[in-house]
Structures are given as structure tokens and as C-alpha cells.
Amino acid sequence: MPANPFNTPPPYEGGCACGAVRYRIEAETIGSRVCHCRICQKAMASPFLAVASFPKKAVTVTGETARWRSSERLWRHFCPKCGSSVTLEPLDGDRLGFPLATLDDPQSINPEMHIWVSAKVPWLMLSDGLPQYPEGSPEPYRTA
Known part of the structure; x- marks a missing residue:
């Protein structure tokens, strides 16, 4: 699946709520998904996580982060000062995910x-026309 044609070109910058952690990304996204799984719901204190992934080599993160291993395949990095989730680091690939809200x-x-819509909260209506998958995406991440 190609990147959304409405994306603006890199670089992208962002960070945590308090500004102690900042990042800069020098590449196009290799995939952008809205995850509705229970782990993302709880980790984000939200009904879903909208996240874009990028090659690690294109990312610079400044500031101290702490991390939590939320599953066998994923580290979640967050700011220890404000608690904002900043980065998702899969153990099965050379990529990093960044919550779009950051x-x-x-x-x-x-x-x-949308992925893991089998766990979507029932009061959330999805009317954006994007593909919806009951579990993980059947589409692989694009190569950089």
C-alpha cells in the first residue's frame, strides 16, 4: 500500500508534552496505521493509537526516555518527566513508530x-473510508 498522497514531505519533528524529548525524522513514512488493540488503548489512555513508522537510520531523538516492554515484540519509549508516549520500537524490524499526535x-x-478493529471500542464509529482489519495488517511495511 502506498503512502497517503496528502502527507507533507519530510522532515518531520515532534516531541513529548513537556518538551524534554524531541525527535526529527528525515524520511517518508514506511507505514501509518491506527491501532485499536487493547494494549495500545491502555498504553495511550485512548480508544486507539495513530502511529507512523520510519527507518531507524532516518530518526534522531534527543532527551532522556524510559521504556516499557508492552509485548514480546515491542518496547514503548516515553518521557519520564511528563509521561508522554514518544516512540514505539519493534524488536522484529529496523524501524521506529511515532504517535501522530506527538x-x-x-x-x-x-x-x-485501521488494525485490530476486533478490539475497537463499540461507541467509536469509523467513517474515514480507510481499510479495516480485524487483527494486524496483511500489508507489510514499505522498504525505505
Whole structure:
């Protein structure tokens, strides 16, 4: 699946709520998804996580982060001062995910699909026309 044509070109910048952690990304996204799984719901204290992934080599993060291993395959990095989730680091790939809400311009990257809609909260209506998958995406991440 190609990137959303309405995305703005890199670089992208963002950070945590208090500003102690900042990041800069020098590449196009290799995938942008809205995840409705229970782990993302609880970790984000929200009904879903909208996240874009990028090659690690294109990312610079400044400031101290703490991390939590939320599953066998994922570390979640957050700011120890304000608690904002900043980065998701899969153990099965050379990529990092960034919550779209942490971007300085959260409109610069658009989601491409919804995943784990089998766990979606029932009061949330999805009417954006994006593909919806009951579990993980059948689409692989794009290569950089």
C-alpha cells in the first residue's frame, strides 16, 4: 500500500508534552496505521493509537526516555518527566513508530488503515473510508 498522497514531505519533528524529548525524522513514512488493540488503548489512555513508522537510520531523538516492554515484540519509549508516549520500537524490524499526535504538525501524516478493529471500542464509529482489519495488517511495511 502506498503512502497517503496528502502527507507533507519530510522532515518531520515532534516531541513529548513537556518538551524534554524531541525527535526529527528525515524520511517518508514506511507505514501509518491506527491501532485499536487493547494494549495500545491502555498504553495511550485512548480508544486507539495513530502511529507512523520510519527507518531507524532516518530518526534522531534527543532527551532522556524510559521504556516499557508492552509485548514480546515491542518496547514503548516515553518521557519520564511528563509521561508522554514518544516512540514505539519493534524488536522484529529496523524501524521506529511515532504517535501522530506527538508531531509538531499532526496533520502532516495521514493514516493508511485501521488494525485490530476486533478490539475497537463499540461507541467509536469509523467513517474515514480507510481499510479495516480485524487483527494486524496483511500489508507489510514499505522498504525505505
